[in-house]
Amino acid sequence: MQQNVFTLLKERGFVKQSTDEEGIRELLSGSPITFYAGFDPTADSFHVGNLALIMAMSHLQRAGHRAIALLGGGTALIGDPSGRTEARPMMAQETIDANSARLRLQLAQFLTLDEEERGMLLDNALWLCEARYIDFLREVGAHFRVNEMVKTETYRERMERGEGLSFLEFNYQLLQAYDYLQLFHKYRCVLQIGGSDQWGNMIAGVDLVRRKERKLVYVFTIPLVTAAGGKKMGKTAAGAVWLDAEKTSPYEFYQYWINVDDGDVERFLLLFTFLPAEEIRKLASAQGAALRDAKARLAFEVTTLVHGEAEAKRAREGAHAAFGGGEDGDASAVPTITISRTRLAQGIPIVDLLVETGLSASKGAARRLIAQGGVSIGGATISSPDAIMREKQLLDNNAFLLRAGKRRYHRVVVENGAHSR
């Protein structure tokens, strides 16, 4: 007998609020239902902050339910009211299309999107862009009480803090509620899941369906996953941790997970891997330095999910090469730049290398870093900001590891060609 998915999701930490826990549990234990979750196509890739929701969808789909990933192409088109140029809306349409195409590929790694029984990808532009204002107001607007809306947390907060609220923003809730109504009509969709910050909008959808159709539909939210210290998930100094290998290499992705706080290991294993709960508990029960093994497992599993096993192995090898101390490990996964041998023959200021590898944002920052003793090559600390890298300093003759701080590495490969970058 299989465990109820909802119970499973709850145990793994995916459930924060819900309209009716028992109702949802029951709903999910019966014959397959259709559920959806919305995503904003404002970027051309998901990042780890989106991953929990995707994982939750995957769990539901594995349990036999039909998934709808709804891209907010329509809502995104309206966009941020504070930015304004004439050309922008037209651009946005193209960008949104391009983004959607890429997001779709990413979703397909986690979900079966056969456009039929198992799952599908939709875009709310389909109905929102066609909606006509008067019709929309009569059909949807009539069911919303402004005095009620104003009382909800999101809006009330904004107004109390004296930040004001534009009519455009005020409408978001209606648009999202309308999504639910549409999906209910077209696909008998009866469950929505989303980030807990979306609670208000999701509830609005439930209310709309009830008022218009007198049918009960459900929602539950997933906690906004934060790293220890309340930080938003997936934010590093370099920016977000993306799922797209072009934006965040598998090695960097792997490193992100290796570097999570001790206190996050168990929670993250439950949320971001499919390992059985008992196994996770065992892994995470390790104390002290032994917990690194659990982190390594976490990093490997998540990297495998996102980038495939081969890349995960390479990333792990890269980590061994950089942090293992010895010669073992294949460093090829470590971020790499190439420089020409002729250029190296003339000597390259270390400061320049730091900037070119992106380890430092500017020469000034690079100098400071060196002055603070934060830079080393092949284990030897660079002592002078004016240090020059010369050919004879190469240990083996075609590559070396440049280290900035304790955990950032970049590999520099020397090529015989005349080119450099």
Next chain:
RNA sequence: GCGCAGGUGGCAGAGCGGUCAAUUGCACGAGACUGUAAAUCUCGCGCCUUCGGGCUACGGGGGUUCGAAUCCCUCCCUGCGCACCA
């Protein structure tokens, strides 16, 4: 439209004619300690530099002044109040 209060570094928020590249807190980075963790302590945190200094910055533009983030004008933006909606 009128009146009032504001627009300062990633954020919050000082400064209100020179000593301001700009107090402070958060965030971030490095070092020490460690376990590629946390906490703690110390340092750093616009860009360039031949390390003397140079350059660009306090919503945009213009002005006053030897000198402006600081004063004046104007425009834009935000919030609050009032009015308009005959």
